[in-house]
Amino acid sequence: MKCKLLILTLAAALLMSSCAKNYEEKPYNNGVNIIPVPKEMSVDTTKHFVIDNKTTIVPNCDSARNVAEFFAKKLRVSTGYNLNIGDVAETNSIRLDLDPSFMIANEGYGLSIGNGGVLIVASTAAGLFYGMQTLMQLLPAEVESPEVVKNIEWSMPYVEISDEPRFAYRGVHLDPSRHFVDIEFVKKQIDVWAMFKINTMHWHLTDDQGWRIEIKKYPELTTVGAKRIEGEGYEYGGFYTQEQAKELVAYAAERFITIIPELEVPGHELAAISAYPWLSCNNDTVSPRIVWGVEDIVMCPGKESTFEFLQDVIDELVEIFPSEYFHIGGDECPKVFWKECPLCQARIKAEHLDQNPHHSPEDCLQSYVVKRVEAMLAKHGRKIIGWDEILDGEINPSATVMSWRGEDGGIAAAQKGHDVIMTPYNGGMYIDYYQGDSKIEPVTIGGNSRLEITYAYNPIPDTLAKLGQGGHVRGVQCNLWAEYLYNDTLREYRYYPRSLALAEVAWSPLEKKDYADFCRRLDNAFVRLDMHNITYHIPLPEQPNGSCNFVAFVDSAVIEFTTSRPVKMVYSIDGSDLTPSSKEYTEPIVLKENTLVKIASVLPSGKMSKVREITVEKQQYATAVEVENAVEGLKMHNVAGMFLNVAELEKATGKAERDTVISKLSDIRSVENFGEPLNGYDNYASIAEGYLRIDEDGVYYFSTDNEEFWIDGVKLIDNSGEVKRFSRNDKSVALAKGLHPIKVVYLGHIIGGWPSVWNDGKVEMRKSDAEKFEKIDGKIMRVES
Structure with missing residues (x-):
């Protein structure tokens, strides 16, 4: 019997040895x-603590036990170990001690891993x-796996850590108003944000494009205000029931994330006005906004019914959201209708809002709204956060200001004694901005918030630091506005x-x-994100002066690539598919x-970015044409109507038409008193034709936000x-000196919430050796007289 036991013991040892050898670091x-x-x-990387099936987690109280159970369940998924929650600590234990007298307050902690086990x-x-x-981050990244990982050692180096947050508020913003996301998607993000110690989700629940939270007293906020008919003709919508919102709040709280709702007042509320027109000054019959930007129609503070509505909404919201703070918006509120509204002007007179020498009466009227909403929330023991426009008037010192229009608003607020949350659009905190070359990245609002810019931001401006007022900066937040987030993948990608x-x-x-070290640590974090099925940005290979997927050349082409942060690139030029082991790009x-x-x-994990395919084509210079009596300009033909594509235009019959000659390309989208009105815009198509003067032989790159651009009878850009924003279909072509036939097609329509009329109709070009594009202007456009 002893012999059999010895054999079994040896066999187990050999099996463990085999498993250890199979694990590849x-x-x-x-x-x-x-x-x-x-x-x-x-x-101390020479010594390690190993979690195995005998490891126990030992909490010292009920609150600690809740944390222990959360992570025991999480570890069970990837390790397969059913870690016991014990009462007696041993050398193979993870102790969780909640000690109110511990020297690090609030969210800080001490972590010790050594011979005696783990102590937190x-x-x-x-x-x-x-x-x-x-x-968890000291363990291999595979600890985040949704299934059991075998042949791996769950080891951690010995460490001594004393840690606490620099800021109490560490926020991420989620906007379902422009584009909706379901609760399961939000839970997925909360799981990830909690891993990295983010503790606040700012939930932007109302805006011009959609009201997203159920209010039982006002059902039409969701039956009407949560739906819109897009410019492409289909219905879009979605909202959260109060039970779903409560469920999410509880889910986040278990992960120590506070959800702060935003109720926009008094602007950005067209969706609410669509449901209840009496909320506006003129009882406007409208629909939720289907284009982006700022809406002039806002709530009417001259009507007492507006405040009754807000009180009712707040009374329901406070039952869903236990957060200390509520965000009340306050940004981008046009006041054009207030100036003309008798009720608003009467309110200004009655409340003596026209006597402030530093602010307009209408600015003070907005401050009046803010104060009243603040009072409504104060009845429930809540405080307000507002965008920095709430400073455009007089507000109570208890209001916290979220500074988005740069840092000036935050600095001014702090100097007045307000607490501040920094989220400046120009400090890398607007992560709806581009994080790579706009020529190859998915379309977004614009701007530049590359990873390095976001990482470099310091929420305490030098001005406040020098004045000793940095303590007013409660924290920092990155904002992700959802105008151009057409699916969940794009949202995560940003x-x-x-x-x-x-x-x-x-x-x-x-x-x-340390940015370089942060990038190194990201390689590990990316694997963890993979385990949660998160889509993330991997820098794409970019070309100087704007990336292009069609490169023409005459004698030879030199194709050069960089990335927005250091990362390996692989390529092929023989048509073969890429793998992580393909030839590395080095020159x-x-x-x-x-x-x-x-x-x-x-x-380093072997995961690849999207594969870019660049057609490199040898060409001869396209021959120029002779044109007699050519003068500056282009012929333009217009057809009234909204056309989503050229095929619809070609099938159009019975539409109003007109012809003219234009002197500049911007004229193709600024035709007056013509077209078919839709959503406040006159929609029509423009086809401009003529010739482009090329001053010297060369390869030229073209770019446009119009529907099509043709040259020498070839559709170059489609x-x-x-x-129609930030062209991602640039192309190049070899052109001889002289005149070349061109055609520019503009279609008036709304796609993805962007009206093409908001563009300037431009076509840009640059010679291959030039760094910047230049607009094609009337001086080099020609038309036969």
Whole structure:
């Protein structure tokens, strides 16, 4: 019997040895990869604590037990170990001690891994939770796997960590008003944000384009205000029931994330006015806005019924959201109708709002609205946050200001004694902005918030630091507005990895930040995101002076690539599909024949970016044409109507038409007193034809936001079906000196919430050796006289 036991023991040992040998150390698991980086940390990588099926988690109280159970359940998924919640600590235990007298207050914690096991101490349950999140990041990234991972050692280096957040408010903004997302998607994001110690979700529930939260006293807010008919003709909508919202609040709270709702007042409320027209000054019969931008029709503060409505809505919202703070909006509120509204002007007189020498009566009227809404919330023991426009008047010192129009609003607010949350659009905090070359990235509002810019932001401006007023900065938030988030994949693509950069900006000491090391740690974090099926931005290979997927050349082409942050690139020029082990790009590619270049970025995990395919074509200079009696301008033909594509235009009959000659391309979308009105715009098609003067032989790149651009009888650019912003279909062509026939097609329509009439009709070009595009102007356009 003893012999059999010995054999079994040896067999088990050999099996364990075999499993250990089968485990291949992944490069992304090398080193310590904690995001956000802790305040103080020492590491001994020569010694390790290993979690196995005998490890126990030992909490010292009920609150600690809740944290223990949360992570025991989480660890069970990936390790397969059913970790016991015990009462007696041993050397193979993870102790969770909640100690109100612990020297690090609030969300801070101490984490010690050594010969005696693991000890996490904090003065709050939140601190224990964040200590455990740090522990999870000390384990291999596979710990986030949704299924059991075998042949892996769940080991952590010995460490001593003392950690606490730099800021109490560490926020991410979610906008379902422009484009809706379901509750399960939001839960998925909350799971990830909690991993990186983000503690606030700002939920933008109302706006011109949609009201997204059920209010039982006003059912038409969701039956009417939650739906819109898009410019393309289909219905779009969605909203959250109160039970769904409560469920989400509880889900977030379990992960120590507070959800702060935003009720926009008094502007950005066309959806509410669509449901209840009496909320506006003129009882406007309208529909939720189907284009982006700012709506002139706003709530009427001259009517007492407006405040009764707001009180009723707030009374229901406070029962759903237990957060200390409510966001009340207050931004971008045009006051044109207030100036003409007798009731608003009467309110101004009655409340003496026309006697402030520093602010207009209408600005003071908005401040009046803010104060009344603040009072409504104060009855429920709540405080307000508002965008920095709420400073355009007099507001109570208890209001917290969210500074988005740069830092000036935050600085002014702090100097007046207000607490501030920094979220400046120009500080990398607007993550709906581009994070790579707009020529190849999905369309968005514009701007530039590359990862490095987001990471570099310091929420305490030098001005406040020098004045000793930095303490008024409660925290920082990144905003993701959803105008151009047409699906969940795009939304995640913009959130990540920039929300991880936000996490480090908000938590870690300024002196601990190191962008190069952050990028190294991201490689590990990306694997964790993969385990949660999160889509994230991988830098695409970019070309200088604007990327282009069609490169013409005459003698030879030199194709050069960079990335927005250091990452390996692989490519092929023989038509073969790419793999992570394809030829690595290390220097410009020189080509002399027609070639299809395939190129992608590759992460240390082996995950690849989208593969770019660039057609490189050898051409002869296209021959110029002779035109007698050519004068400046283009012929333009207009057809009234809204056309989503050229095929619809070609089938159109019985439409009003007209012909004229234009002197500049902007005239194709500024035709007056012509077209078929829709949503306040006169829609029509323009076809401008003539000739383009080329001053010297060369390869020329063209770009336009119009529907089509033709040259020498060839359709060079086709933007059909796309949002007409920031052209992503640029092409180049070899042209001889002289005149070349061109045709520009403009279609008046709304696609993806963007009216094409908002563009300027331009066509841009640059010679291949030029750095910037220039508009084609009337001086080089020609038409036969």
